[in-house]
Amino acid sequence: MTQLQGKTSPASRPTTIKPATGRLGVLTPGLGAVATTFMAGVESIRRGHAKPIGSLTQMATIRLGKRTENRSPLIKEFVPLAGLDDLVFGAWDPIPDDALTAARKAGVLDEKDLAPVADFLASIKPMPAVFDNQYVTRLHGDNVKKGKTKRDLAEQLRQDIRDFKAKHKLERLVAVWCASTEIFIKPGPQHATIDQFENAMERSDAAIAPSMLYAWACIMEGVPYCNGAPNLAVDTQALVQLANDRGVPISGKDFKTGQTWMKTVIAPGLKARMLGLAGWYSTNILGNRDGEVLDDPASFKTKEESKLSVLHTILQPEVYPELYKDFSHVVRINYYPPRGDNKEGWDNIDIFGWMGYPMQIKVNFLCRDSILAAPIVLDLAIFMDLAKRAGFRGVQEWLSFYFKSPMTAEKLYPEHDLFIQLMKLKNTLRYLKGEDLITHLGREYYD
Numbered sequence: 001m002t003q004l005q006g007k008t009s010p011a012s013r014p015t016t017i018k019p020a021t022g023r024l025g026v027l028t029p030g031l032g033a034v035a036t037t038f039m040a041g042v043e044s045i046r047r048g049h050a051k052p053i054g055s056l057t058q059m060a061t062i063r064l065g066k067r068t069e070n071r072s073p074l075i076k077e078f079v080p081l082a083g084l085d086d087l088v089f090g091a092w093d094p095i096p097d098d099a100l101t102a103a104r105k106a107g108v109l110d111e112k113d114l115a116p117v118a119d120f121l122a123s124i125k126p127m128p129a130v131f132d133n134q135y136v137t138r139l140h141g142d143n144v145k146k147g148k149t150k151r152d153l154a155e156q157l158r159q160d161i162r163d164f165k166a167k168h169k170l171e172r173l174v175a176v177w178c179a180s181t182e183i184f185i186k187p188g189p190q191h192a193t194i195d196q197f198e199n200a201m202e203r204s205d206a207a208i209a210p211s212m213l214y215a216w217a218c219i220m221e222g223v224p225y226c227n228g229a230p231n232l233a234v235d236t237q238a239l240v241q242l243a244n245d246r247g248v249p250i251s252g253k254d255f256k257t258g259q260t261w262m263k264t265v266i267a268p269g270l271k272a273r274m275l276g277l278a279g280w281y282s283t284n285i286l287g288n289r290d291g292e293v294l295d296d297p298a299s300f301k302t303k304e305e306s307k308l309s310v311l312h313t314i315l316q317p318e319v320y321p322e323l324y325k326d327f328s329h330v331v332r333i334n335y336y337p338p339r340g341d342n343k344e345g346w347d348n349i350d351i352f353g354w355m356g357y358p359m360q361i362k363v364n365f366l367c368r369d370s371i372l373a374a375p376i377v378l379d380l381a382i383f384m385d386l387a388k389r390a391g392f393r394g395v396q397e398w399l400s401f402y403f404k405s406p407m408t409a410e411k412l413y414p415e416h417d418l419f420i421q422l423m424k425l426k427n428t429l430r431y432l433k434g435e436d437l438i439t440h441l442g443r444e445y446y447d
């Protein structure tokens with residue numbers, strides 16, 4: 001029996017998870033392509049017109065115990081999750097369009113899919129946003145809050161959250177940032193401690209971007225906050241501390257959808273086989289509003305930082321200098337209106353094998369960004385709510401699976417390999433329920 005000890009980590013005691021009773025409000029700063037595709041999809045699924053394709057919370061199973069036990073329940077039957085029928089949507093946006101108008105303008109979904117849920121989408125009207133052109137230069141909208149200081153604006157967001165909760169008789173809330181990518185901001189002293197952050201809000205310091213005010217307001221209201229864009233937002237020492245102090249889960253950054261998702265599938269494969277990389281050139285054409293915002297070099301720099309770090313962390317050039325030292329990595333996003341939300345990406349990957357012989361891999365991905373992002377928004381909303389009910393606080397590393405730049409504890413490098421991330425996610429669910437963690441050792445089947 002001693003060999004059996006290797007198969008799993010011993011089961012932990014099950015965590016007490018509060019039940020998912022009542023309704024869950026899902027608030028999105030941003031009511032653009034991603035948010036409206038998410039909301040339209042959930043309503044279509046609720047009305048029986050579509051399937052939740054791409055969503056782990058709705059479709060994935062989880063193996064429990066040994067392979068011979070044949071226990072693989074659906075995740076949603078294994079842990080207590082909010083049901084789709086319990087979700088209520090709200091949003092903020094500087095553009096006053098309701099979700100139906102915004103979805104039509106975004107051009108992701110066809111009219112045949114929008115028409116059956118048109119009444120529902122038209123009823124979702126964005127609350128006035130905290131918005132400032134300094135941080136997103138290529139957008140203009142007048143559905144914007146006014147306040148003397150940034151602190152005032154953040155307090156107005158807190159009031160919105162309370163009002164929304166009362167109006168819709170909600171039990172709980174979560175927030176997922178689906179708004180535009182802001183300009184690149186380096187963490188400074190304003191983001192180092194809660195006091196310094198709050199003082200900077202009072203004096204409307206330029207280092208405090210709108211996304212940070214939403215994050216602060218949500219944490220203060222006990223609302224889990226998740227950042228779907230690459231901007232700093234909640235990823236600062238001050239806000240991590242605040243989230244820990246107030247027992248609120250946070251996660252980010254930047255939904256892992258098209259090209260980066262592919263990178264985190266292919267790069268672990270190259271490393272697993274000890275094949276070298278000389279260079280990886282990625283280019284995209286994209287014609288939606290996100291593409292337009294990213295056409296601004298300051299917003300693109302935020303995105304570029306998020307995309308570039310992935311390969312280095314997976315390939316570890318410092319550990320494998322003969323294979324990965326000095327590979328060139330170039331990422332381009334070109335705004336090209338005719339394609340709308342249908343992005344096309346080209347990857348040229350120069351690799352080398354036995355005796356240094358070069359080979360090439362070409363990937364041509366005709367992808368639909370918001371179609372890939374929508375189930376991520378759904379899963380994050382549902383898992384962040386689970387995290388809160390399970391008493392988790394601060395950075396939720398187990399949700400790295402969904403992000404291009406996963407937040408981690410300070411001085412810890414993020415895990416980018418999609419398969420390690422999936423294992424981390426599922427093992428966290430097993431841990432929550434006191435099931436053995438799965439190590440895939442497998443010796444016990446042969447003894």
Ligand SMILES: NC(=O)c1ccc[n+]([C@@H]2O[C@H](COP(=O)([O-])OP(=O)(O)OC[C@H]3O[C@@H](n4cnc5c(N)ncnc54)[C@H](O)[C@@H]3O)[C@@H](O)[C@H]2O)c1
Nearest residue numbers: 030032033034093129178179180181229255257289290369
């Ligand atoms: N689609 C994807 O695959 C994907 C992947 C990773 C990250 N993202 C990020 O998700 C975000 C949303 O993408 P999208 O395609 O829906 O973009 P979008 O331009 O269609 O929508 C963004 C919306 O945010 C609004 N907005 C801007 N600043 C705001 C503020 N301060 N408060 C509230 N609303 C604000 C805009 O008016 C717009 O309606 C972007 O930051 C994008 O980079 C998307």
